[in-house]
Amino acid sequence: MIKLIGILIIIIGFILKLDTIAVVVFAGIITGLVAGMSFNEIMKTLGSAFVTNRYMSIFIITLPVIGLLERYGLRERAAYLISKIKSATVGRLTSLYLIIRTLSAMFGLRIGGHVQFIRPLILPMAQGAGESRYGEMQDSDKEAIKGLAGAVENYGNFFGQNFFVASGGVLLVVGVMKELGYKIEAIDAAKAALPIALIIMVVGTLQFLYYDKKFDMKYNAKMRIKNDITKNV
Amino acid sequence: MLKDALTELLYVFCGIIAFYSVYVTLKDKNHPSRIPTAIFWGILGVIFSFSRIGMLWGNKNIKIDDTVVGYLLVLLAILSALKLVKYNKFNESSKEFKAEMADKIGNKIFIPALALAIIAFIVAQYWTKQLGSLVALGIAALVALIMAMIITKGSTKEVAEDSRRLLELVGPVSMLPQILAALGSVFTAAGVGTVIADGIKGFVPQGNILIGVIAYCVGMALFTMIMGNAFAAFAVITAGIGVPFVIAQGANPVIASMLGLTAGYCGTLMTPMAANFNIVPTAILEIKDKKYGVIKYQVPVALTMLVIHIILMYVWAF
Numbered sequence: 001m002i003k004l005i006g007i008l009i010i011i012i013g014f015i016l017k018l019d020t021i022a023v024v025v026f027a028g029i030i031t032g033l034v035a036g037m038s039f040n041e042i043m044k045t046l047g048s049a050f051v052t053n054r055y056m057s058i059f060i061i062t063l064p065v066i067g068l069l070e071r072y073g074l075r076e077r078a079a080y081l082i083s084k085i086k087s088a089t090v091g092r093l094t095s096l097y098l099i100i101r102t103l104s105a106m107f108g109l110r111i112g113g114h115v116q117f118i119r120p121l122i123l124p125m126a127q128g129a130g131e132s133r134y135g136e137m138q139d140s141d142k143e144a145i146k147g148l149a150g151a152v153e154n155y156g157n158f159f160g161q162n163f164f165v166a167s168g169g170v171l172l173v174v175g176v177m178k179e180l181g182y183k184i185e186a187i188d189a190a191k192a193a194l195p196i197a198l199i200i201m202v203v204g205t206l207q208f209l210y211y212d213k214k215f216d217m218k219y220n221a222k223m224r225i226k227n228d229i230t231k232n233v
Numbered sequence: 234m235l236k237d238a239l240t241e242l243l244y245v246f247c248g249i250i251a252f253y254s255v256y257v258t259l260k261d262k263n264h265p266s267r268i269p270t271a272i273f274w275g276i277l278g279v280i281f282s283f284s285r286i287g288m289l290w291g292n293k294n295i296k297i298d299d300t301v302v303g304y305l306l307v308l309l310a311i312l313s314a315l316k317l318v319k320y321n322k323f324n325e326s327s328k329e330f331k332a333e334m335a336d337k338i339g340n341k342i343f344i345p346a347l348a349l350a351i352i353a354f355i356v357a358q359y360w361t362k363q364l365g366s367l368v369a370l371g372i373a374a375l376v377a378l379i380m381a382m383i384i385t386k387g388s389t390k391e392v393a394e395d396s397r398r399l400l401e402l403v404g405p406v407s408m409l410p411q412i413l414a415a416l417g418s419v420f421t422a423a424g425v426g427t428v429i430a431d432g433i434k435g436f437v438p439q440g441n442i443l444i445g446v447i448a449y450c451v452g453m454a455l456f457t458m459i460m461g462n463a464f465a466a467f468a469v470i471t472a473g474i475g476v477p478f479v480i481a482q483g484a485n486p487v488i489a490s491m492l493g494l495t496a497g498y499c500g501t502l503m504t505p506m507a508a509n510f511n512i513v514p515t516a517i518l519e520i521k522d523k524k525y526g527v528i529k530y531q532v533p534v535a536l537t538m539l540v541i542h543i544i545l546m547y548v549w550a551f
Contacts (some may be wrong), residue, residue: 003425006416007459014505014524018403020512022314025307026411030418035423043303045422049415051284055408056509059517060247060400061371063367065345065378065397072385073324073335078499080335091441109358111350113515120346123518143521150514150527151502158498162491168464171329171478173490176468180476184485190382192491195549 006031035138066120074120079128090145092210094134094152095124101156102201108164114153123149134219138196141215148211152204159200162193169193234291236365241288243371248282251275255396261321269317273384274401275306278410288517306412313405321402324394338384345381349373403516406523410509421459429456430473437478445478446547453493454500454539461506463497470497492550498541500537503528 013023025046033044034072081090097117104111111117126145130137137145162169167187172191258264268380280302287295299396318427326334326439335342353373357366364372378392400407420426430452452474456466475493480486501507520526 001428003423003428006420006425008422010459014274017498017524019310019314019316020505020524021409022310024409024416025310028416029307031423031425032414032419035300037419037422038331040300041350042419043307044300044417045303046306047302047304048301049418050306050408050411051280051299053411053414054247054281054284055367056414057247057281057407058243058367058370059513060250060407061243062349063399064392064396065349065374065381066393067399068378068381068385068387069346070337071331071391072381072387073331073333074346076331076335077338077340081340083355099288105417109354111354116349117515119517121343134312142531143526146518146520147527148532150511150518150520151530151534153514154527154531158501159495159538160347162495166531167492170491171462173494176471177486177490178529179468182480182490184487184490187493188487191443192488193495194330195545196492196538196542200538201542203534203537204315207530220235225531228390 002034003031005034039169058112062113062115066115071118074214075124075205077122078124079131082125082128083132084131084158085129088125088132088146089212090126090130090215091210092127094122094148094208097202098152098156099201101153102197105160106163106197108166112153114150114156118149118153122152130215133225134215136217141218144211148208152208156205157198159195163190163197165190175193236368237288238362239368240365241285243367244284244287245282245286246371248278248280250396250400251278251281251528253393254278254401257397258321258361258393264319266317266319266322267456269315270314270319272485273309273318273405276309279448280305306415309405310412318405320404323398323401325398333481334385341384343386344396345377348380348470349377352376353551374376402519403513406508406516410514412507415505417460417462421465424467426456427473428461429459430469433474434477437474437480440482442479442484443547445474445482446484446550447543449479449489449493449538450476450543451545453497454535456502457497457500458504458506461501461504461508463494463501466497466500467494479546484546488550489546491544492546496539496546499535499539499542502531502538518541 002027009030027041028046044183082093091115091133101112126149130145160230161167170189174184174186177184251274255278257269258267258274261267264270271281283390284297284302287293288516353370356364356369356372360369381387382392433448433452438444449470452470453463453466457463460466471490471493475489476540501510505512505528512524514522515526
């Protein structure tokens, strides 16, 4: 039971809004100590895992090109293009990306990424659609558009990927089940991931269209009031 | 061989961007936290570039000892905890300049952005075995950068400045995913997973299929939230709950296990521990709420998906 102290430390750290990195390192050290590891052993485990997981930060390699393109107006251009399409809305655009993202993940295509796709293209397009439809939006709604743009990438990526036979998830399922004494084929495991891949496209789209409706009601209502006022004057 | 050397080369490049941050920070006399910030990016750059430097020419033995890296991480954590890692102003282009260039360059600006995605995809698709998807991304980033420099006529100085700007904007959070992965491996070494699986086993009654299914799906989601990683949760929870409470009661092992894994992904959507999916994006997209800015929109969808997983497993696997 005492081994769970690390989890407790993290939960408390999050509640008190302490610095995440420090809390995580502290939790690791304490967990290792109560489990009877020596301090050097803990340092070695932490260091080794950090080094082997450097791939998680590989997005850094794309920063030069994204940064330069942004300096020369990539986001402004993306927003401008979308604002010309009158039927574009925040929800429709994110839904379209969800479907593209899920399908490409299902076929093992590596299209997507918060740095490569969302920040330079999808988010500015969604922002452009929002602005051309509703004018200047409130800060809370602008944040909502950003949050949804961050979420759509995860939805498509997570629930689409396992339909691909050579995906990490399929290999993990096959490997773990073999250890547990169940021999299953990768292709069957991949097929079992199909329903969820289809369902996420529906569920995600519902969420995005709900926000369209919410924005429409909020801002069109405002516009109507404005029009009434001008009429009265 | 080639794959390992090239992958290592990518990490060296990542380190160089951090070193450029060190250089600019030290030169900046008005920096609010000059020395600590330089130390932070310097250490991170060293770990990235040199921790396995020997791999560049295939000599595994030339490296920084993992124990030393561990101590360096503690130092980084202290700097981050004391809020000593800051950034001063960036040399950024003005709004007017951006609008003007967007007009002047036109849609050509999309060519490098699309090239990045398409080249990464093609290389990864055809040379996965030889190069791997990381190297594919590196090659694509290089080609796209050259294209971007030709199209925008931007200078190398601007490229360096922009890379550093984006890295420093993300800040210490950029190392969070790796730190969490490291925590996961300490948890595993300490045997935290088995304690949890035994705990859940303690109050799940045998012989009820629906309760077994709920325990497996919810257990996967919860343990994934703790570990920040469904893969780490899968082996533990499937062995501890999935097999005895679901599959042993007659469920199809293929369907049950795959749904178990994706039930875990519902947990990934709800936890700040999955930093690379939920926290780093808040920095990349410049969202104000740094902890829950993405998560709070994902929670309703994650809970809906979790219920769907339970229903699907109950109906389809039996």
